Amino acid sequence: MLEFTRSWLRGARGSLLWWSVGLCAYAGMLWAFYPSLRGNTGINDLLKSYPQSVRDLLGGADLSTPGGYLFAELFSFMLPLAWIVLAALWGSRAIAGDEEAGRLELPLAGPRSRGALLAGRSVGVLLGMLTVGAVTGVGVWLLGLLVSSGLGLGPLLARTVLLALACWVLAGLALAVGAATGRAGAALGASSALGLALFLMYSLGGQVAALRDLRPLLPFWPALGGGALGTFGWPEAARGLALLGVGLALPLLAIPLFNRRDVGK
């Protein structure tokens, strides 16, 4: 199984590198603007003039503080959306995309089972998501040092890794749909649509009473639920493990369907 993990990670090296570099570059750009906002209470007065729903979308954060600024500009919108797309792309390509491109017959011609291939590549996608999460967390922290953000590495890393795990659940769904159907489009569509719907539910949850109670059950809650000043401890770690487990369970549940269908172009 691990040879499939290794080979998937080797193939995804370039994608992993450029997604990490791109997100760190974006974070660097954000930090470059931050000194002009530091301690500027006027920006918060401006925010107060916005409707509550817009303020909720920005995490209700104080933009004059490094944590609040980063939460509003990076975590409340850009990073979740980028990683929803990344998770859907990686998850749909790992089995169904390779199958449609005719690249699945050679790995499946070996003496390992289809289940081992699916499990191995799922672990590869998980490690890829965790790596992007960790590299982005460390990159944002390092770049923050240039503007003396004063943010701790631990909470920042915990937030990016938990967000990566939330998106990993969507990658797991894409892997499952791809393995069950062999259709990359269906896998990509299902996972990205669900991801966007869940994120919308999470974002609107602060305003819509019917969704408010659901928010803690959504995959984005462990990473974003605490807002800009969120703390991370064992409960968050447990939720992170739960996300990891759900993301792994989805492709494993698809193994019987993968075993029963025709594969290849």
Added chain:
Amino acid sequence: MTTHQFPAALPPAIELHGLSKLFRGGAGLHPLELQIERGEIFGFLGPNGAGKTTTLRTLMGFLRPTSGSARVLGHDVWHEREAVHALVGYLPGELTLPAAETAAQVFGEAARQRGAAGVVANAKMLCERLELDPTRKIGTLSKGNKQKVGLVLALMHAPEVLLLDEPTDGLDPLAQDTVLTLLQEAQAEGRTVLLSSHMLAEVERVAQRVGIVRAGRLVRAERLDHLIAGLPSHLTVTFRGPAPTLPSESALGLTDLYWQAPTVSQGPTLRATLTGEPNPLLRALAGAEVAYFRLERASLEEAFLNDYRSQNAVQSGQEEPHA
């Protein structure tokens, strides 16, 4: 030709019992009965879309049989896929390899999957024989060299059974020759080859038996020497003097007979197709003044094409055209 003796208890290399794989619209493979013995090179012939690749992909357990069963070395190809894959080397007809990796990396990964000793060394030897540089990235390789990568992947673990879909596709004549030699060597070691090919000459060179598949049906499966013995021959006889009086065409086994008019320097020329033994013809010509005599057996390719043309004509209700 080498004949291999195996204990009767061992199952055949490949056995298909009523195996079918039908796709939507009815295309695919219709119930197929076939047995390929161990140590045999079996040529699988047919035009594009005839069902050769579907047969191979079903044997690899990639396609679920619609009915019937197939076994490779006694293992069911659908229910015991991994056991079959452990014993089989497979070259797909459409080979897609990771462009960013080197051939050596791909071989290394396949060797780790196989886990058997000597696989990497075997891959290195095959690269040398096929003149393939394994250090180059696959994306930079020509079509022929990519095909060589696929061949090394199929052969490197010295599998008991080789399922090869157009193995010499894109190769230069020298590499084609090396591949056929490798297949003959595999056979000499008692291994079995199912060789799907359009290259009839190469099948003729290495195969002991051939199967001809058409529109998803196996229309013929027989020993190659029997098939060749039954092939018609092209006859050309030029006479010195006037044309002799010959018995009827059917008595001589001749068809498509026609006479070419004499020229200034030579007499009339008889051209015909001879089926069966040439003895009646030779006896009939015994008293004639023959200036030139040529009897050339039709190639497998010609027989194959004629077979197809005649079946197409029968199917479309047209009269079979004469060659």
